[in-house]
Amino acid sequence: MSAFEPVPMKASDHEAIRLLSRSLGRTSEPSRFGDEECQLVLKDESGRLIGWGRAAWWDPNDDSAPAGYYLSxxxxxxxxxxxGYASRLTAARLAWIAQRAQQAWCVVNARNIGSLRLQCSSGFEEVTRSEHFGSVWFTGGSGVLLRKDLTEAARDSSAELT
Structure with a gap:
């Protein structure tokens, strides 16, 4: 694995993100991302997009899923x-959340085994399952609400800054 590190997303990355998303059968539209989010990209030596990730505050207005910072x-x-590139983006997003909160959250389609493995390997634990969380409905089954305690990570980050 090379030493590529996540860097902040720029408007000039949006077209490459749209193309990458379409190539994966998805419809990500970075121009609709919020201003107060963690938005990161990974690029190779030539500047070609390897991947991207984001995290943001979300209030699903749902009794099952609390408001908080979610990997999104x-x-x-x-x-x-x-x-390991998704893990790098996840670690960077968790560090961003740890500067703002003591917990990180995410919701994943229960059929998305790869994403569930990634979140579990990053220390997330399952909280509950539901056919929807807030406005997010899950095709073909249920979603999984996951939580990670960041109190230790936040303490470590603060110690590194002093």
Whole structure:
């Protein structure tokens, strides 16, 4: 694995993100992302997009899922998958959340085994399952609400800054 590190997303990355998303059968539209989010990209030596990820505050207005900072998307180009890039983006997003909160959240389609493995390997634990959380409905089954305690990570980050 190379030393590519996540960097902040720029407007000039949006077209490459749209193309990557379409190549994966998805419809991500970065121009609709919020201003107060963590938005990161990974690029290769030539500046080609490897992947992107984001995290943001979300209030699902749902009794099952609390308001909080949620991992809200990650996509990796097919030729770069299974090389740890999604884990790098996840670690960077969790560090961003740890500066703001003591917990991180995410919701995943229960059929998305790859995403569930990624979240579990990052320390997330299942809280509950439902056919929807807030306005997010899950095709073909249920969604999984996951939570990660960041109190230790936040303490470690604060110690590094002093």
């Amino acid at each position: 998307g990650v996509e990796i180009a097919r030729e770069f998958q299974q090389r």
